[in-house]
Amino acid sequence: MIEIKRGIIIIRPCTVEENVGKISGEAHVSYQAEGKQFSFERKKFGELLAGQKAFEKLKFSEKIGIAKFEHEGKIVLFSVSGRIIVRAARDSEDVFDTVKLAAETAWHSAICPVHGQLAGKCVEKQLECVAAAKPPQLKV
Numbered sequence: 001m002i003e004i005k006r007g008i009i010i011i012r013p014c015t016v017e018e019n020v021g022k023i024s025g026e027a028h029v030s031y032q033a034e035g036k037q038f039s040f041e042r043k044k045f046g047e048l049l050a051g052q053k054a055f056e057k058l059k060f061s062e063k064i065g066i067a068k069f070e071h072e073g074k075i076v077l078f079s080v081s082g083r084i085i086v087r088a089a090r091d092s093e094d095v096f097d098t099v100k101l102a103a104e105t106a107w108h109s110a111i112c113p114v115h116g117q118l119a120g121k122c123v124e125k126q127l128e129c130v131a132a133a134k135p136p137q138l139k140v
């Protein structure tokens with residue numbers, strides 16, 4: 001269900017002096033099924049990211065819909081639009097793994113396009129819909 005295409009991750013060298021030798025990556029995760037785009041429920045999005053033990057120093061603005069946090073020395077920005085920016089990463093694999101973890105963490109704040117409720121509720125109630133049928137999976 002979570003589709004992240006390696007090819008769409010943009011990698012560039014970090015420009016900040018303290019991060020010389022490290023890289024930045026940018027990706028856009030989208031949750032799509034049967035041609036329908038899922039959107040994120042903002043409050044839940046922030047709660048899920050805050051509940052992820054691997055993410056530290058998390059700040060989330062529900063109003064602007066952007067979360068900022070640290071993950072193993074990397075700085076991560078994750079917007080409810082699906083845009084994820086990872087700074088100070090070792091390599092592209094490191095960016096990819098971070099994007100994957102963030103996307104999987106936020107998955108249950110996705111709203112089911114069939115039932116108009118959190119995808120997690122569809123999974124809980126074992127409803128027959130795209131949200132419940134496919135748990136988070138990474139497609140490369």
Ligand SMILES: [Zn+2]
Nearest residue numbers: 112115122129
């Ligand atoms: Zn559903």
